[in-house]
Amino acid sequence: MEFSQSVQHLIRENEPLAPLTWLQVGGASRFYAEPCSLEELRCLVADAQRLGIPFRLLGDGSNILVRDAGCDGLVINLSSAELSSITVTENKLICGSGARLSHAISHAVGAGLAGIEYLAGIPGTIGGAVVGNAGVKNCDFGSRVTRVRIIDSEGLTSDLERSSLQFGFRHGNLDGTVVVEVEIGLEPTAREELTRRMQAAWIVQRAAQPPSGTRGVQAFVDPDGASIAEVLEEAALKGYTEGPVALSSEFPGFLVVNGVASSDQVLALIGKVTQSVHARTGIQLQPQLRIW
Numbered sequence: 001m002e003f004s005q006s007v008q009h010l011i012r013e014n015e016p017l018a019p020l021t022w023l024q025v026g027g028a029s030r031f032y033a034e035p036c037s038l039e040e041l042r043c044l045v046a047d048a049q050r051l052g053i054p055f056r057l058l059g060d061g062s063n064i065l066v067r068d069a070g071c072d073g074l075v076i077n078l079s080s081a082e083l084s085s086i087t088v089t090e091n092k093l094i095c096g097s098g099a100r101l102s103h104a105i106s107h108a109v110g111a112g113l114a115g116i117e118y119l120a121g122i123p124g125t126i127g128g129a130v131v132g133n134a135g136v137k138n139c140d141f142g143s144r145v146t147r148v149r150i151i152d153s154e155g156l157t158s159d160l161e162r163s164s165l166q167f168g169f170r171h172g173n174l175d176g177t178v179v180v181e182v183e184i185g186l187e188p189t190a191r192e193e194l195t196r197r198m199q200a201a202w203i204v205q206r207a208a209q210p211p212s213g214t215r216g217v218q219a220f221v222d223p224d225g226a227s228i229a230e231v232l233e234e235a236a237l238k239g240y241t242e243g244p245v246a247l248s249s250e251f252p253g254f255l256v257v258n259g260v261a262s263s264d265q266v267l268a269l270i271g272k273v274t275q276s277v278h279a280r281t282g283i284q285l286q287p288q289l290r291i292w
């Protein structure tokens with residue numbers, strides 16, 4: 001497998017992916033790279049296309065379950081400084097897709113710009129947030145996005161303007177693209193007020209999440225008109241446990257892993273919960289977690 005000389009030094013083989021995800025389960029990636037620049041990223045994408053290697057983009061791994069067999073392709077991690085920059089221009093924030101959502105929020109609040117402070121406490125990167133349209137009740141990331149820069153299969157960049165972007169509840173039309181930059185449109189507002197909103201959102205969000213260090217994720221999307229917590233309660237599945245995998249009883253909606261677990265065990269629990277909820281309530285749960 002011959003990657004271009006300019007990126008060969010970046011390629012690692014059989015890289016374990018579990019430590020790079022919140023659930024910390026699953027296998028390795030056949031190829032793995034952390035490009036340091038846009039040029040290297042372009043080259044990796046073009047190489048993968050030329051060599052017929054499937055590739056995936058990794059953000060913070062807070063919404064990914066890697067299968068035990070791992071990924072037979074190239075995983076590209078965009079966490080380098082150049083791909084994670086954040087700049088403020090007038091009423092806009094321009095973020096590299098590897099930037100953390102929390103850093104983008106702090107920059108916006110510091111610049112007195114309102115619109116994303118309500119998302120404080122959601123883990124992950126700008127890339128993950130725009131692809132999955134991360135959000136909280138009544139506020140989603142997509143509604144603030146004014147432009148997205150992507151790289152096509154030949155490694156060329158192009159801009160998707162607002163009119164060609166679609167965002168729904170925890171999804172959008174950017175799946176399968178390579179997002180490198182996101183422009184966020186915001187409104188000038190007093191910094192003190194924004195700090196207050198950001199802190200309030202963070203406290204509410206963190207109080208609903210398992211404590212730091214817990215291997216917990218949101219496995220399902222809230223079904224139409226209901227919260228996943230209510231649905232699990234109604235189906236008497238709160239706290240449902242199989243071996244090392246459980247639905248948290250303390251933090252409704254979170255799937256948690258304790259000790260040694262396989263990806264198959266996580267998938268088995270997700271499958272059983274989906275079936276039981278359907279049988280008991282008629283609701284068809286949709287996964288939030290991306291299965292790799």
Ligand SMILES: Cc1cc2nc3c(=O)[nH]c(=O)nc-3n(C[C@H](O)[C@H](O)[C@H](O)COP(=O)(O)OP(=O)(O)OC[C@H]3O[C@@H](n4cnc5c(N)ncnc54)[C@H](O)[C@@H]3O)c2cc1C
Pocket residue numbers: 022056057058059060061062063064078097098121122123124125126127128129130131132133134135136170176177178179180209210216217218290
């Ligand atoms: C404790 C906890 C609390 C959470 N709370 C919320 C919440 O309140 N609201 C909410 O919406 N979500 C929530 N989530 C889910 C998760 O935080 C979001 O989905 C987040 O936006 C994922 O970002 P990430 O960088 O971790 O993406 P990853 O998990 O790394 O990736 C998710 C998907 O995005 C793709 N992707 C990532 N970067 C790029 C890129 N640059 N270009 C193209 N594709 C890309 C990946 O390929 C993958 O398909 C929570 C998760 C946890 C663990």
